[in-house]
Amino acid sequence: MVDKVMFSSNSTEWETPQEFYDALDKLYKFNLDPCATHENAKCDNYFTKDQDGLSKDWHAIVYNPEYKSPYIQLPGRVYCNPPYGQPENPCKPNCEKKKCIKRGWHTDAYIPGISDWVKKAHEEFYNGNAEVIVMLLPARTCTKWFHTYIWNEYENQPMPNVTVRFLSGRLYFTDAIHTAPFPSMLVIWEAE
Numbered sequence: 791m792v793d794k795v796m797f798s799s800n801s802t803e804w805e806t807p808q809e810f811y812d813a814l815d816k817l818y819k820f821n822l823d824p825c826a827t828h829e830n831a832k833c834d835n836y837f838t839k840d841q842d843g844l845s846k847d848w849h850a851i852v853y854n855p856e857y858k859s860p861y862i863q864l865p866g867r868v869y870c871n872p873p874y875g876q877p878e879n880p881c882k883p884n885c886e887k888k889k890c891i892k893r894g895w896h897t898d899a900y901i902p903g904i905s906d907w908v909k910k911a912h913e914e915f916y917n918g919n920a921e922v923i924v925m926l927l928p929a930r931t932c933t934k935w936f937h938t939y940i941w942n943e944y945e946n947q948p949m950p951n952v953t954v955r956f957l958s959g960r961l962y963f964t965d966a967i968h969t970a971p972f973p974s975m976l977v978i979w980e981a982e
Contacts, residue, residue, distance in 0.1 A: 805830045806871045806926055807961065814976075818922055820869040821850035825907060832869050844902055848914040848923070866920035872907035874928050904928075905935035908977075912939040915951070915979035922980045929956055929973040940977050953978040 811832050823836040824843030835850045837843035848866035881887065881896040890896045904927070914920045930936060937943050940952055948954050955976040
């Protein structure tokens with residue numbers, strides 16, 4: 791029963807509260823939201839599901855009138871609040887997965903999940919495409935993605951240039967009636 795409440799919901803998408811984002815933006819001056827919709831994008835530069843932020847480099851393209859070309863590419867200062875669900879493989883013919891039956895539809899394509907987004911953040915930072923990445927994530931420290939991309943379990947500390955901040959209490963996500971059914975954390979990749 792506890793697992794059902796803590797690790798599931800009717801949606802995998804939770805919109806960041808604007809006031810919470812604004813406080814982070816003052817500190818980090820974000821220039822890219824790689825996982826957004828047109829309605830909830832937090833930055834002028836953003837990727838929607840159709841643009842597939844997992845397939846793009848996390849640079850920011852910004853307007854700068856001082857250059858001959860009005861647009862320049864800068865290292866990303868990224869804010870990302872990804873969908874919190876698990877990845878899902880395409881359905882096989884005559885699929886009987888409980889999840890598909892419950893939601894009323896099947897998928898013919900791979901649906902990325904939280905582990906895909908955390909892996910992408912890790913890669914973009916260490917490949918030099920982003921100078922700072924801040925991810926708002928559920929505090930699920932028992933997951934493979936946490937121990938593969940965020941926490942160095944052999945040294946019992948975060949990976950190099952990673953900070954983990956556990957949030958006190960539960961967030962009220964935008965348009966939510968109640969607080970989130972899970973604790974949250976910020977994971978920050980930042981160059982020294």
